[in-house]
Amino acid sequence: MPAPGQLRPVPRRSTAELIADQLRSAIMYGSLSPGDQLGEADLAGRLGVSRGPLREAMQRLVQEGLLRSERHRGLFVRELTPADVRDVYVARLAVERTACELIMRGNRGEALARLTPAVDRLAEAAADGDRDEMSDADQEFHRTLVSCSGNSRLERMAQTLLVETRMCLTVMQDVYPQPEELLEEHRRILDAIVEGEEERLLALIESHMIDTVTRINGEHGTVGGDGEVPEGGPVE
Incomplete structure (x- = not known):
């Protein structure tokens, strides 16, 4: 581990990572509430991003268990039982x-x-x-x-x-x-x-x-x- 104050490489973060951070924050603070459906077009417009990295970010949150996928319906914020x-x-x-x-x-x-x-x-x-x-x-x-x-x-x-x-x-x-x-x-x-x-x-x-x-x-x-x-x- 580098000593305190020693310079080290700065990690580069992808657009998908940055989008995932924003979505996590929105879920955490209730801007996206349990049960809410996530529309790609709406979110892409609000975030000012293309759908490719948005889809990648949303799939990360599916893997983390924060979003759930319903066939033929889309992605929803998970509700906790x-x-x-x-x-x-x-x-x-x-x-x-x-x-x-x-x-x-x-x-x-x-x-x-x-x-x-x-x-x-x-x-x-x-x-x-x-x-x-x-x-x-x-x-x-x-x-x-x-x-x-x-x-x-x-x-x-x-x-x-x-x-x-x-x-x-x-x-x-x-x-x-x-x-x-x-x-x-x-x-x-x-x-x-x-x-x-x-x-x-x-x-x-x-x-x-x-x-x-x-x-x-x-x-x-x-x-x-x-x-x-x-x-x-x-x-x-």
Whole structure:
């Protein structure tokens, strides 16, 4: 890995990649809602692109599970069922638990430096009572957490899972925890990293995911299906 400050090649991104980023963002923030049909002509006009790279971008999102294809009808933004919600958090638990294990065996100082601003942003949003900004800060924290693992494949998996997480936002607003509760949970995660307490960190991440499924689906089971749901915990 290049040393900090050392020059490295700048990756070139294709038009399809840039379009896919915009579509993910539109799905994440609800500009494209679950169940919406994607019309090629309309989207190509709005984005100012040709249909070739647009089709490539949309197929990427089909492969990621964000869009679904219906024969003779076209592409639609995927709607998440309770089973989908469970699956998203099973996958997130696997990704973030592995990321945490890598962080604890790597540079915890770097993780502290990168995660502290995300917690500060969450604190500001909590103080303002801004739910949308809280959700953005929450996702930034988890995206950064996975990034701190240094594993690019985990980062790619987390990207799609966090978009699907944001798609749950409409449902989650009714069961979202109090700002102070959400902030305190993230502070405990960061404290566990700083103090080198891996077992506590992994337990916090697990309860983080389990409680979200319980809140969204109103279920009283575990994400992994093998234990009791712990009390307390965060959303997202």
